[in-house]
Amino acid sequence: MRCAYERTIFVNEEDRFCIIECSTKDPNVPKEAKKKGTKDRIFFVAAGHNLSLNHSIEMELHGKWEKDRYGMKLKVENCIEIVPQTREGIIGYLSSGLIKGIGRATAEEIVDQFGAKTLEIIEFTPEKLLQIRGITSRKLREISKTYQESRELRDIVSFLAQFDLSVSKALKIHKEFGAQSLDVLQRNPYQFCGISGFGFLTVDAIARKNGCKPDHKQRIEEGLLYLLDNAQGNGGHLYLSKEELLAQAYGLLNHGFAQETVSMEKIGSVLTHMSLSGQLVSDNDCVYLPYLYGAERRTAERICELAGETELYPDLNDVLQEAQEKLGIIPAQKQKEAVNMCMENALSIITGGPGTGKTTVLKLILEVYHRLIGKTVMMMAPTSMAANKMSESTGVSGASTIHRALQLRYLEENDGEECQTLEADFIIVDEMSMTDMRLAEKLFLSIKPGTRVLLVGDPDQLPSVGAGNVFRELIDCGKIPVTRLEFVYRQQEGSRITENAERIRKGSCTLQYDDSFRFVPCKTQDQASDLLRSLYLQEVKENGLEEVQIITPVRRNGELSSNSLNRALHDQVNPPTFGKNEARVGARIFRVGDRVQQMENTETVSNGEIGTLTGIEVQDETTVFTIQFSDSREVHYEADDMAKVQFSFAITVHKSQGNEWKTIIIPMMYRFYNMLRRNLIYTAVTRSKSKVILIGERGALMKAIRISDVDKRNTRLSEQIIQMMEQNTGGV
């Protein structure tokens, strides 16, 4: 059925599942599905993946009519975009954003000149476009390239539609294999397993449809690699035991077959072969992906090189006394010990929850170091907000994110290679619990032996988002001096937040409530969502958008997920008004004033950074978005880059790490099920500077506080450090 897109009802950004309203001239729309209509157009609802959300491109939709509680809709099985033939249609298509470098005015000029032959000319004799004013050779190259890509892309999208695969996946394949994509898809789809986001399961479905043998060696290899990769993402594991890996592989490779098609022996022999050829590393029956094994080993080696005592400073006590007097701080015994430890050891760790005096100790350390040694100090933290806080609270400017300090772009690049050597005599890293194995490797390999290093953090927070449990392992290995600051000084300032955070940390469910720490009971998800949004709007009115944050355990599924809350809040928090620029990117409309969060590391922005959209301008027929981050840095994004950005009125607990706000609002429902964990609620609560509002079921909060230690990760960093140190000292 030939249709036109009319409006979006719903789009899931992750898998591009869309529900849209369409119109058609086709009279075969069932009566029950007809929404409204004019004399010659019938309106109805269609649902499916990757539907066109572009008014300029018509679609041919094929599918089944299905009825649910919202009425009858077309469940789309196949959607083909139809390149338009009319003057308006071609102009609309060319200026739809699919083809870079052509805006509305240029499109009109092209069509005026070439008429119905326009698309043919762009495809076969694009040089003729040089006759058009404003089209330079450089622009022409861009137009030809993106036109070609959009054509190839359409073919890939059609092929992938039968596997329910999204446009974004088609884009990834196309980026990697270009014009060869379709051929590779049909012949050997396992090659796609190397493309990020292209999991074994997806590729396996394509391969099976194309008749690939289920016990083919490459299928088993890719299955094993997939399971190890999956163990990183799902459990934060660096390795799986051989037994566990074989059991998982057997289940995976035989799934969906009536009988055993891949034997355990065959999987075992492929695994052995992969270990011998270096595709995997098997060490003491622990099976690793090679780069993760390397990251763990190399980090352990460098830790051994960095650790050790420094020269003695006989004046240390006197200098500390002078520093205390200058700063007006009377440190407790533990705090003094922390200063001494840091000055007497090349590598040391300070841990403590909020308000335990970590910053106070840091100030003393910086002052003592300045007086005793006075060389270059470098301070860094995983997020820019944490880095800014470090500078502000210590009064020493220049703290940066770890990524910026290391000049890292994408972590995937240069695995195992040393990057940028850090030219400093003393390096302090805050919020160390957020650092995963791969970032830790980059960090430590960048620090030259002889540099003094102090790691600061709170190991009771969530472990890093990426695999590994670096900070906890460094503490637990027992080879690096650690000072634990436990006394909460901020309690004396009458804050319920630090007091309750401390109780949560210890697993106590007896919390104290007042205006700074509230629990608002709600029985249902709908009720909680309504109340949460109205409380959020009220808090924003009082404190400003930048100081209020919703932190939720889940990103998708349900009204209390960050995705749903952002959708529901966007127009309320930042409504469209006359003169406020906005622009559509895919299904989302971005507006000046929106709060957004970066979801991937790039050259200039670290994953997790939060900023405000301050400008949307059209420059040279390209829409440019300007985002200002917390350190006043302005970064420009084009429409494609905005895929790396999410609205951030609500964010997940994982993405909140290393940041803080005045007011935090947290939904807590039983339906969060396996997200109800102590370190999750502890992390969320400790993000607040002055007010915590919990909304939901009290029992869910209690359950979360009671459940600890579910994050056991397979890592051996601590074991490796111990082994290496003992070898170095001849087992003494």
Ligand SMILES: Nc1ncnc2c1ncn2[C@@H]1O[C@H](COP(=O)(O)OP(=O)(O)OP(=O)(O)O)[C@@H](O)[C@H]1O
């Ligand atoms: N020895 C001390 N005597 C009295 N007050 C102290 C002492 N140490 C710290 N404080 C006070 O306790 C409060 C919390 O200290 P600080 O900011 O250093 O903790 P923190 O661990 O860095 O907290 P957060 O992680 O929440 O920023 C501050 O007001 C600080 O002045």
